[in-house]
Amino acid sequence: MGDTQDSPSGPSEVILCGTFTLVPGTGAPLSLILTRKELLIQTLSLDAQPSPHYSLALADCIGCRSFRGKDPTELGGYLTAAFCPLRGEALGKTIYRQRVSRTFRIEVSRDKEHNFNVAKTWANRIWEMAEDQGPPSSILPPSRRFLVLLNPFAGTGKASGHFQTHVIPTLTEANATFTLLETERPKQAQELVRDEDLSGWDAIVVMAGDGLLFEVVNGLMERPDWACAIKKPLAVLPGGSGNALAASVSYYSGHKQASGTKLLNNCTFILCKGQPVHLDLVSLTTSSGRRIFSFLSFAWGLISDVDIESERYRFMGSARFSFGTFVRLTALRTYRGRLSYLPARTSPDSTPESDSHRHNLNSSTDTVNPNVLEDSLLVPLNEPVPPHWTTVTEDQFVLVLLLYQSHLGADLFTAPMVQSPGEGVMQLFYATSRISRASLLKLFLGMEKGSHMGESIPHITNVPVTAFRLEPLENVGIMTVDGESIPCCSLQGQIHKGLGRIISIPQGP
Numbered sequence: 001m002g003d004t005q006d007s008p009s010g011p012s013e014v015i016l017c018g019t020f021t022l023v024p025g026t027g028a029p030l031s032l033i034l035t036r037k038e039l040l041i042q043t044l045s046l047d048a049q050p051s052p053h054y055s056l057a058l059a060d061c062i063g064c065r066s067f068r069g070k071d072p073t074e075l076g077g078y079l080t081a082a083f084c085p086l087r088g089e090a091l092g093k094t095i096y097r098q099r100v101s102r103t104f105r106i107e108v109s110r111d112k113e114h115n116f117n118v119a120k121t122w123a124n125r126i127w128e129m130a131e132d133q134g135p136p137s138s139i140l141p142p143s144r145r146f147l148v149l150l151n152p153f154a155g156t157g158k159a160s161g162h163f164q165t166h167v168i169p170t171l172t173e174a175n176a177t178f179t180l181l182e183t184e185r186p187k188q189a190q191e192l193v194r195d196e197d198l199s200g201w202d203a204i205v206v207m208a209g210d211g212l213l214f215e216v217v218n219g220l221m222e223r224p225d226w227a228c229a230i231k232k233p234l235a236v237l238p239g240g241s242g243n244a245l246a247a248s249v250s251y252y253s254g255h256k257q258a259s260g261t262k263l264l265n266n267c268t269f270i271l272c273k274g275q276p277v278h279l280d281l282v283s284l285t286t287s288s289g290r291r292i293f294s295f296l297s298f299a300w301g302l303i304s305d306v307d308i309e310s311e312r313y314r315f316m317g318s319a320r321f322s323f324g325t326f327v328r329l330t331a332l333r334t335y336r337g338r339l340s341y342l343p344a345r346t347s348p349d350s351t352p353e354s355d356s357h358r359h360n361l362n363s364s365t366d367t368v369n370p371n372v373l374e375d376s377l378l379v380p381l382n383e384p385v386p387p388h389w390t391t392v393t394e395d396q397f398v399l400v401l402l403l404y405q406s407h408l409g410a411d412l413f414t415a416p417m418v419q420s421p422g423e424g425v426m427q428l429f430y431a432t433s434r435i436s437r438a439s440l441l442k443l444f445l446g447m448e449k450g451s452h453m454g455e456s457i458p459h460i461t462n463v464p465v466t467a468f469r470l471e472p473l474e475n476v477g478i479m480t481v482d483g484e485s486i487p488c489c490s491l492q493g494q495i496h497k498g499l500g501r502i503i504s505i506p507q508g509p
């Protein structure tokens with residue numbers, strides 16, 4: 001059995017090569033070659049036939065560790081490397097991440113400690129090379145500590161089981177630790193993040209639907225130290241029926257559209273390999289003076305009706321939205337209201353509201369309130385919108401939607417133009433009462449793959465905006481913020497670019 005060799009990094013970029021055996025396995029020798037990009041595994045055979053080989057990309061590596069054999073008489077050094085490569089491409093199916101873990105044994109001498117040290121060198125170099133494949137500035141520590149908030153009743157009620165079978169093994173391989181809290185009632189997560197010291201965790205992970213993350217964001221914004229607390233990195237694992245942010249982050253991180261446990265696998269990989277990036281938050285103020293913080297969407301009309309009315313089809317999982325849409329299309333309603341907005345192009349380009357928050361100049365009293373985030377683009381709701389805003393001339397709507405992420409659901413690729421969670425723009429979509437059922441059907445069918453943006457659908461408008469106001473002329477219809485219903489009322493909102501942070505894998509330069 002040959003010894004392991006350390007090669008200088010030349011054009012071949014071989015970092016290490018050596019002879020191992022696979023565990024468990026037949027004991028047949030394998031050649032392992034570590035390059036800057038991959039781990040090549042080749043069966044060694046004595047006949048002249050070319051040996052089968054395969055490679056694992058280091059960009060997909062989530063962890064690597066070395067250890068000694070348990071039996072004191074066992075001399076080998078051991079190495080386990082875990083990867084989450086993409087699967088399904090060759091079969092033309094949905095491409096998604098699937099965990100692959102390989103353990104190798106090396107015995108280059110009769111000295112157990114020496115063999116262990118060789119395995120350790122390999123594990124360290126593999127991990128070093130794997131880290132080189134990631135984003136340049138690693139903000140999270142290598143051993144990540146997560147607070148996981150899980151809603152056991154989200155979606156079809158499988159979140160706890162999926163966490164055990166799909167998430168824990170991957171977190172373990174990635175050397176991450178976590179504290180799991182299963183929520184027992186609504187608002188528990190909101191109160192917890194509002195009241196607790198969060199410094200013991202590197203990120204707050206929500207395994208649920210968008211509703212639980214909505215609680216977390218609003219809980220953080222209720223803290224006296226909200227400006228600092230809202231910078232705590234958040235992460236999403238899809239466990240509910242509305243998993244729009246999880247689907248969006250998976251898309252931003254370079255994955256094809258997926259749902260169910262495939263999306264969960266993608267998001268678990270992102271949790272292990274990603275970095276905190278800016279997350280836009282929208283501050284909404286209602287006519288009753290309520291302040292709500294939103295990371296995803298505001299909806300009125302068809303979309304919010306479907307979201308809430310389809311609760312009764314919860315057993316269907318995310319399919320409840322498609323089914324609910326078809327049901328609602330048969331009994332279409334219109335809603336009267338005045339819609340105004342500030343087009344994105346006319347507002348000054350704002351930088352992420354990272355470390356220096358502008359605080360509130362409370363316009364009703366003209367006193368500075370340092371404890372409140374300022375909505376600098378808005379005037380009080382009882383005053384007319386500023387003259388440089390646009391007011392839609394029609395006042396009969398079938399739907400009004402403001403979406404700030406790419407997906408409205410795991411299967412609803414509604415805003416394909418959104419490429420990252422912190423662009424500082426809301427995508428306003430509205431349909432007036434003149435829209436036909438056929439056009440709405442075309443819209444919703446197109447949204448499954450995002451193809452609706454390339455089609456001409458009459459009476460649907462899309463405008464990028466940074467602020468909006470909606471004044472219902474009759475207080476009817478359901479309004480939703482991030483999929484959670486609120487009483488129908490006049491309200492307005494503005495985007496705060498990069499106010500929060502979410503773990504994602506940025507693509508491109």
Ligand SMILES: Nc1ncnc2c1ncn2[C@@H]1O[C@H](COP(=O)(O)OP(=O)(O)OP(=O)(O)O)[C@@H](O)[C@H]1O
Nearest residue numbers: 154155183184185186208209210211212240241242
């Ligand atoms: N243990 C619990 N029992 C009942 N409700 C809970 C519990 N924990 C959280 N909730 C509430 O459930 C709501 C929906 O949660 P979540 O978004 O996680 O699931 P979901 O199935 O995707 O729901 P939806 O599609 O309605 O948003 C949240 O508003 C949250 O307050």
